[in-house]
Amino acid sequence: MAFSLQTEDLVLKTADLSFADMLVEYFKRNQSFLKAFEPKRDAHFYTLEHQQAQLQRDLTDIIERTGIRFYIFLESDPDTIIGSVGLSNIVWGNFLSCFFGYRLDEALQGKGYMTQAVNAVVAFAFDTLKLHRIEANIMPRNLASRRVLDKCSFREEGLSPRYIQINGVWEDHVHMVKRNEAMETEENV
Secondary structure (H helix, E strand, O other), rough: OOOOEOOOEEEEEEEEEEEEEEHHHHHHHHHHHOOOOOOOOHHHHOHHHHHHHHHHHHHHHHOOOOOOOEEEEEEEEEEEEEEEEEEEEEEEEOEEEEEEEEEHHHHHOOOOOOHHHHHHHHHHHHHOOOOHHHHEOOOOOOHHHHHHHHHHOOEEEEEEEEEHHHHHHEEEEOOOOOOOOHHOHHHHO
């Protein structure tokens, strides 16, 4: 099952095994930049084999309805991945919630692309998947990420000390949430 979303400048596509080479290039190109925001990566992470396996996991997550990751392309450059936005750990039933993560090419920061991508995936999560709650966690020092979530109307719900291990260090994270408030009216309960 494949999904595609369009924004003013971007095309967001769910995993396709043909993306593996583009992913290797993306991660190599951004290796130094992403180090401050992601788990430690060994050399195998930057191989075609590893990225093919990740894409296969992405496809399995879609089938099992536990997650969905969109890979970001500039509309003007459909052959280069510039980032991703993902919904993970989707819980159905009465919870209807998930975690949210995203990354963008260092060279394209500050151009509004991530705000476009986040808004598109949030709309997909609420309108298509009918989720109620999206939870994003960001390090307090990641001011660019905080600006994106603020622009996309996420609300801070608190601080989680030593929440996620980033590059080998347990980092505090600000817990940010966006709710599908349209689901909270009496007629939808």
